[in-house]
Amino acid sequence: MRLILSRLVPVLILTGSAALHASAVRDFSGSSLAVLGPNDDGSFVNVLLPFTLNFFGSSQNIVSVNNNGNLTFGLNNSQSIYTPYGLTQPLGFPIVAPFFADVDTRGPGSSVVTFGNVTVDSHTAFVANYVDVGYFNQQTDKLNSFQALLIDRSDIGPGDFDIEFNYDRLLWETGSASRGVNGFGGFSARTGFSNGSGAAGTNLELPGSGINGALLDGGPNSLIATSFNSPVLGRYVFPVRNGRPAQPGDTPALPINPSELVPGGPGQAPLFVFNNQPSGRWFDPPIVYGFEFDMLSPGQSFAELRLPAGSPLQGLTLSYGQTRVGPFSGDAFSYLFPAGVTEFRITGISPLLDPTSPGFSSAFPAWLSFSSATASFSMTPLTTPEPGTWLSLLAGLGLVVMRRQRG
Numbered sequence: 001m002r003l004i005l006s007r008l009v010p011v012l013i014l015t016g017s018a019a020l021h022a023s024a025v026r027d028f029s030g031s032s033l034a035v036l037g038p039n040d041d042g043s044f045v046n047v048l049l050p051f052t053l054n055f056f057g058s059s060q061n062i063v064s065v066n067n068n069g070n071l072t073f074g075l076n077n078s079q080s081i082y083t084p085y086g087l088t089q090p091l092g093f094p095i096v097a098p099f100f101a102d103v104d105t106r107g108p109g110s111s112v113v114t115f116g117n118v119t120v121d122s123h124t125a126f127v128a129n130y131v132d133v134g135y136f137n138q139q140t141d142k143l144n145s146f147q148a149l150l151i152d153r154s155d156i157g158p159g160d161f162d163i164e165f166n167y168d169r170l171l172w173e174t175g176s177a178s179r180g181v182n183g184f185g186g187f188s189a190r191t192g193f194s195n196g197s198g199a200a201g202t203n204l205e206l207p208g209s210g211i212n213g214a215l216l217d218g219g220p221n222s223l224i225a226t227s228f229n230s231p232v233l234g235r236y237v238f239p240v241r242n243g244r245p246a247q248p249g250d251t252p253a254l255p256i257n258p259s260e261l262v263p264g265g266p267g268q269a270p271l272f273v274f275n276n277q278p279s280g281r282w283f284d285p286p287i288v289y290g291f292e293f294d295m296l297s298p299g300q301s302f303a304e305l306r307l308p309a310g311s312p313l314q315g316l317t318l319s320y321g322q323t324r325v326g327p328f329s330g331d332a333f334s335y336l337f338p339a340g341v342t343e344f345r346i347t348g349i350s351p352l353l354d355p356t357s358p359g360f361s362s363a364f365p366a367w368l369s370f371s372s373a374t375a376s377f378s379m380t381p382l383t384t385p386e387p388g389t390w391l392s393l394l395a396g397l398g399l400v401v402m403r404r405q406r407g
Helices: 389-397
Strands: 011-014 032-036 043-055 058-066 070-073 095-100 113-120 123-135 139-152 161-169 190-194 203-205 235-241 260-262 271-278 281-283 290-295 302-307 317-320 323-325 333-336 343-347 366-370 374-381
Touching: 032 043, 043 113, 043 123, 043 139, 043 161, 043 235, 095 123, 095 139, 095 161, 113 139, 271 281, 302 343, 366 374
Parallel strands: none
Antiparallel strands: 011 032, 032 113, 043 058, 058 070, 070 095, 095 190, 113 123, 123 139, 139 161, 161 235, 190 203, 260 271, 271 374, 281 366, 290 343, 290 374, 302 333, 302 366, 317 323, 317 343
């Protein structure tokens, strides 16, 4: 029988954090932080934030710090749930979850959760540290280190703030009560945020959430190996402006990456799949030679293509069916497709874009809109690179040659 602690008495101390394992988790060892004592499924309820934030149009200044890797907003809205659920479903309360999984800090060698008010780059912030924490049931053979920050940015606008997730080490994903064995498998961890309504556009789960092994160190969606809106590996920054968090696809610099990779046969290119994506976003074709987009949603079609200013368009050509447009010589591009276009090709992309260089995977973002609010589509490279280049491409994207698991 599991022990559920809904309220714990905080102890204010001058924290002396365990040694950090990488550079993403911020060190607040000189700050006075509260401690959520050793527990399983406990929470510290109704913590007053040092500022009021606007989260999807709702003002929030009270948060509960939950031991199982998440923060929930609102009066008495703590949660002791230990098996992670999908953050895109209706929840009934807002949540920010850096690593929603069955954290258990009772085992010998596990540190405890700490939280409190800090300063980040001269901005007031609230932090919850999950540094060197074990998993259920009192297991400490593997320890995770991650962190959530809410950073006040009212200097930009009333209620504006940043959500920041930081990861130094993720070695386990599941507690034994969530069908995990030695920290693996079962119902795996999830990371993201939601306003709790379940409505489209009010939530986000990072790729790999709920997929066995995906988010862990060395996994296909390893959280320490990539970043979002930050040059620091393992750091994910979501600016929230006028209540809306920045999400992948908002700008050319923050494109949506493929959600699935289907391997090709011998000598064939792999198929990159974008599942159920919103219309009017920037996507990142992870190839720099040429590619073909194909609509996968029945009855839907591509409506518009844009390429950002600064794209190397010299010699680039767009084609679909019997229509050929280009080659171009400018540095920006926008094209409205006629109704019913379900595939198109881009060829002649500049060979100066080196797929083996840092940052290559966002070297050629494309803005796409569809005939529907959301759609699924695929991208296939058209020119097979030199031997070994596919491996470099896949490694740079953090993908593996495997079909994504489906629930």
